[in-house]
Amino acid sequence: MKDVAVVGGGPSGLAAAVRLAEKGFDVAVIEVMGELGGMLEQCIHDGFGTKVFGETLSGPEFAERFVKKAYSLGIQVFLNTYVKQVKAGGRVKEIVAVSPSGVQRLETRAIVYAIGCRERNGFEIRLGGTRPAGVYTAGMVQRLVNLYGVLPGRRILIMGGGDVGMIVARHLQLEGAESILIVFPEAGFAGLPRNVQQCVLDFGIPFKPRTVVKRVIGKERVEGVVLTRVDEKWNPIEGTEEFYACDTVILALGLVPYTGELKLGVRIDPATRGPEVNEFFETSVEGVFAVGNLVQVFDYVDDAVETACIAARGVEKYLNGGLKTSPVRLAPSGKVRMIVPQRVEWVDEENVVAFLRPAVEKSNARIELRSSGGKVLERFFRRYVRPSTLERIEVSRSVFSGQREVETDIADG
Amino acid sequence: MRQILQTAELLCTRCPRGCLLRVKVVESRVAVEGNECPVGEKHAAEEVFNPRRIVSTTVRIVGARLPRLPVRTSEPVLKSRAIDIVAALKNMVVEAPVKAGQIILKNVAGTGVDIIAERDMERA
Ligand SMILES: Cc1cc2nc3c(=O)[nH]c(=O)nc-3n(C[C@H](O)[C@H](O)[C@H](O)COP(=O)(O)OP(=O)(O)OC[C@H]3O[C@@H](n4cnc5c(N)ncnc54)[C@H](O)[C@@H]3O)c2cc1C
Numbered sequence: 001m002k003d004v005a006v007v008g009g010g011p012s013g014l015a016a017a018v019r020l021a022e023k024g025f026d027v028a029v030i031e032v033m034g035e036l037g038g039m040l041e042q043c044i045h046d047g048f049g050t051k052v053f054g055e056t057l058s059g060p061e062f063a064e065r066f067v068k069k070a071y072s073l074g075i076q077v078f079l080n081t082y083v084k085q086v087k088a089g090g091r092v093k094e095i096v097a098v099s100p101s102g103v104q105r106l107e108t109r110a111i112v113y114a115i116g117c118r119e120r121n122g123f124e125i126r127l128g129g130t131r132p133a134g135v136y137t138a139g140m141v142q143r144l145v146n147l148y149g150v151l152p153g154r155r156i157l158i159m160g161g162g163d164v165g166m167i168v169a170r171h172l173q174l175e176g177a178e179s180i181l182i183v184f185p186e187a188g189f190a191g192l193p194r195n196v197q198q199c200v201l202d203f204g205i206p207f208k209p210r211t212v213v214k215r216v217i218g219k220e221r222v223e224g225v226v227l228t229r230v231d232e233k234w235n236p237i238e239g240t241e242e243f244y245a246c247d248t249v250i251l252a253l254g255l256v257p258y259t260g261e262l263k264l265g266v267r268i269d270p271a272t273r274g275p276e277v278n279e280f281f282e283t284s285v286e287g288v289f290a291v292g293n294l295v296q297v298f299d300y301v302d303d304a305v306e307t308a309c310i311a312a313r314g315v316e317k318y319l320n321g322g323l324k325t326s327p328v329r330l331a332p333s334g335k336v337r338m339i340v341p342q343r344v345e346w347v348d349e350e351n352v353v354a355f356l357r358p359a360v361e362k363s364n365a366r367i368e369l370r371s372s373g374g375k376v377l378e379r380f381f382r383r384y385v386r387p388s389t390l391e392r393i394e395v396s397r398s399v400f401s402g403q404r405e406v407e408t409d410i411a412d413g
Numbered sequence: 414m415r416q417i418l419q420t421a422e423l424l425c426t427r428c429p430r431g432c433l434l435r436v437k438v439v440e441s442r443v444a445v446e447g448n449e450c451p452v453g454e455k456h457a458a459e460e461v462f463n464p465r466r467i468v469s470t471t472v473r474i475v476g477a478r479l480p481r482l483p484v485r486t487s488e489p490v491l492k493s494r495a496i497d498i499v500a501a502l503k504n505m506v507v508e509a510p511v512k513a514g515q516i517i518l519k520n521v522a523g524t525g526v527d528i529i530a531e532r533d534m535e536r537a
Contacts, residue, residue, distance in 0.1 A: 034478075044483035044531060046467040058469060060483055060532035064513055146471055149481040174470060174499045193431025197424040198466060202492055363430070363449075389429040 002028050002076075004315055005095055005108040007083050010038020011301050012292025012308040013114030014066035019312035020112075021073040025319070028076040028106065030083055030097055036070065037063035038116055039293075040301065042142045045167060047194070051302035062301060078104075086111065086263045088288050110287045110315050113275075114308065115261050117293040119164075120253035127251075129215030134222035138168045138252035145171050153248030154178040157225055159213055163191035163299070165252025170199035181244065182207040183227060185234045190388055192299065213249070214241060222247050255297045264288065271338035272296040278327070279344045279352045280314020281307055287318055296340050296355065299390050303355065307340075310353060314346070323347040328400045335360045335410035336367075337387065344400045351394040356408055361386040364413030367393060372405045381413055423460050425453045436461055465489035469531070470499045472517065476536050477509035483531040484517050490524050497522040509536045 006017045009031030021027045035041065040048065043059030050056055053065070070077065078099065085096040088111060095106045119137040136144075136152050138160070144150040145168075156177050158165050161184030169180055182200065187209050189196045200207060214226040214236065229240035257274035266275045267284040274295040275283045282289050289311045292304040327345040332338050339356040356367070367380040377399045385391060400406060419438040424431050425448065435446045436457045445457045467489050471481035486498065501522040511517075511534045518528040 044469045044471065044485070046469060046485065056467075058467075058483065058485055058531045061513065064532055146483060147479055147481060149471055149473065174468075174495060192426075192429070193424045194426040196431070197426050201423065202466070202495075384428065384430040386429055 001092065002026050002106065002108040003319060004028075004110045004112060005030060005093075005106055006112045006114060007095075008038065008114035008116060008292075008294070009033075009036040009077065009079075010114060010116050010292065011040055011063055011066055012116070012294075012304045013038070013112065014063075014070050015305040015308035016112045016114060016289075016291055016312050016315075017075050018066060018069045018073060019309055020315060021070070021075050023312070023316055025315075028078065028108070029070065030078045030081050030095070030106075032080070032082045034080050036067045036077065036079075039139075042139070042146045043167075044146045045170070048301050051300065052305055059301075083261075083263060086288075088264050088285050091287070093287065110289070110318055112289045112291060112308075112311060112315065113262060113283075113294055114290075114292045115258045115294050117255040117297050118258045118260075119251070120256055122251055125253060127213065127216065129217055129225075130219065132216065132218035132220055132222050134218065134247055135216060135249045135251070138164045138250050141168050141250055142171065145175055151175055151177065152250075153222075153246075155246040156180045156248045156250060157213070157244060157246040158182045158250045158252055160184055160252030160254065161186060161189040161191065161207065161209070162252055162254055163195050164255070165250070166191050166195040166199040168250060168252060169205050170203065173203045173205060179246070180205050181246070183211040183213065184209060185212050185230050186210070187232075192388065212236070216249055217243075222249055225249060255293065257294050257296065259294070262290075266290070269338070269340075269342055271332060272340060274340075276342040277340060278314075278346065279310075279341045279348075280317065280346055281311035281341065282314055282318070289315060296338065296357075298355070299388075303390065303392060306353065307355075317346060317348070326404075328403050329405040330354065331405055331407050332356065333407045333409050335362075336408045339408050344406075349397060351396055352400070354393050354395055354408075356391050356393065358385040358387055358389075358391065358410055360410060362410060362412070366411045366413050367391060368409050368411050369395060369399055370407045370409065371403055372407065377403075377406065379411075385410060419461070421461060423457065425456050427452045427456050464492045466492045466495065468495045468498050470502060472502050472505045472507055472528075474507050474509055474511065474534055477511075477534040478537040479534070482507060482511060482517075482534050484528050485531055486521065486524075487516075487527045487529045490526050494522060494524055498524065498528075502528065509534050 003025035040059035040063040048062040081099040087094040224245040275290045291308040298304040327343040337357045337359040437444045469485040474482040
C-alpha cells in the first residue's frame with residue numbers, strides 16, 4: 001500500500017509528489033499521457049517560474065526541474081495510465097486504473113488530484129453553422145505546432161482574447177500563417193497586458209473587439225465565418241454581419257477545471273467550477289486533496305505549484321492524525337467573484353494562503369475580510385486590482401477564531 | 414522647434430494595470446503620456462530604444478520520440494529579429510539525444526545570441 005497516490009503528472013502533481021517524497025512518504029504518480037509535465041510541455045514560450053525559481057523559464061524547462069527531481073527521489077511513476085474508478089470513503093482508498101498492460105488496482109492512504117483543466121468547446125457557446133474540418137481548440141493547435149510541427153491551416157481566425165488565444169496567435173505568426181484575425185466579445189483583451197503587447201501588438205496581428213462568430217461556413221473544410229458585432233451585453237447588433245474568409249477556426253474560449261474526470265462525489269463550487277477545498281486543499285472527502293488548475297484556473301503556474309506545496313503539508317497532517325475544528329466558511333461577496341479555499345478547519349498555527357478573483361477593476365483597493373456582523377478583521381492594500389488578475393493574500397489564523405463565516409470584499413482604499 | 418522623430422503606442426507590461434503609453438521620441442529622449450507611475454517612463458524608453466524578447470520555436474529532430482525539439486534564444490534579442498531567427502531555423506535538423514540547455518546553433522541570424530534546447534530529448 002502507498003502512502004499517497006497523485007493523479008496527474010503536470011507541474012502541480014509533481015510538486016506535491018516531490019514534497020511528500022522529501023518528507024519520507026511512499027508516493028506514486030499516475031499520468032494518462034506518455035510523458036510527465038502536463039500542459040507545460042506544449043507551452044514553449046518563456047514567462048514561467050518567476051515566483052518559484054526567481055527566473056523566467058520556458059514551460060518545458062520549468063517542468064523538467066520537477067520531473068528530474070521526481071525520478072531522482074525514486075517516486076513510482078505510472079505513464080499511459082488512466083484513473084477509472086476511486087473508492088475513497090474509508091481510511092484505505094482504492095484506485096482502479098487502466099493502462100496498456102491491463103487493469104491495475106492500487107491501495108493508498110491519501111490521494112492528491114492534480115488533473116488540471118480542460119478547454120471550453122464550441123458546443124458550450126452554441127457555435128452555429130456546419131461542422132467542417134478545420135475547427136480546433138487553441139490547446140490542440142499549440143500541441144500540433146509545438147510538439148509535432150504541424151500547422152493546422154494558413155488563414156486563421158481565433159475566437160477569444162484571453163492569454164491562450166494570444167499565445168497561439170504568436171506561435172502561428174512565427175511559424176508562417178498567411179493571415180490571422182482575433183475576435184472577442186469584450187471591449188478589450190481579457191488576458192495579461194504582457195501578452196497583448198508581446199503576442200499581438202509586437203507583430204501587428206489584427207483584432208476586432210465586440211465581435212463574435214455567428215456561424216462557421218464550409219462543407220468539407222472551413223471556408224470562412226460570418227462575423228457579427230455585439231453590444232455591451234454581447235447581443236448581436238443587426239445589420240453588422242460580414243463574411244470573413246479563412247481555412248481554420250481556433251476556439252480560445254477559456255479553461256475550466258477538469259471536474260468531470262473526478263471519479264468520486266466531491267462538492268463542487270459553482271464559482272470556481274472546481275472542488276471545494278479547505279486551507280490545505282483537502283476536498284469534501286477526507287484524505288482526498290485537489291491542487292493546481294483543477295481547483296481553479298491560475299494565471300501563473302507558480303501559484304498552481306504553491307497550492308501543491310500547501311497540500312503536501314496537509315497530506316502530512318492527515319496521515320499523522322492531525323486535528324480539525326468546526327469549519328469556518330470563507331465566502332466571496334459583492335466585489336469578489338470567487339475565493340479559494342472555501343473553508344478553514346484544521347488546527348494549525350500558520351497563515352492561511354487564499355486566492356481570490358476580483359469582480360471589479362479598481363485602483364487603490366482594499367481587500368477586506370469581514371465577520372458576518374460586518375466587522376473588518378483584516379485588510380490588504382493593492383495599488384490596482386482587475387478581474388483578469390488573481391490576488392493572493394496571506395490571512396492570519398486569528399482572523400478565523402470564533403467565526404462561523406468570514407466574507408471577503410473589495411473596498412475603496 | 415524640436416523635431417518629433419517617432420511616435421508609438423504601447424502597453425506597459427510591468428504591472429497588471431497595463432497602462433496605454435503614448436510615446437514621442439524627441440531628440441533621443443522619450444516623452445510619455447498615459448503612465449500612472451514612473452515605471453511607465455522607464456519602460457517606454459526601453460521599449461522604444463531597445464525592445465528585447467526571448468524568441469521560442471521548434472526545430473526538427475530525428476531519432477527521438479517526438480518530431481520537434483523546442484528551442485529558444487539563450488538571451489533576449491531585438492524583437493524585430495524574431496521572424497529572421499525563426500526563418501534561420503526552418504530547415505535545421507538535429508539528431509537525438511539532446512540535453513536541455515545544449516547549444517543548437519551559435520550566433521543565430523547574426524544576432525550574436527545562441528539557440529539552445531529547452532528540454533532533454535532521448536534517443537527512442
Ligand atoms: C496556452 C497556455 C499558455 C500558458 N502560459 C502560461 C505562462 O506564460 N505562464 C504561466 O505561469 N502559466 C501559463 N499557463 C498555465 C500553466 O500551463 C498552468 O498553470 C499549469 O500547467 C497548471 O498545472 P497543473 O499541474 O495544475 O495542470 P496540467 O499541467 O494541466 O496537468 C494535469 C495533468 O493531469 C493529467 N490527467 C488528466 N486527467 C487524468 C486522469 N484521469 N488520470 C491521470 N492523469 C490525468 C494530464 O494529462 C496532465 O498531465 C499557460 C497555459 C496554457 C494552456
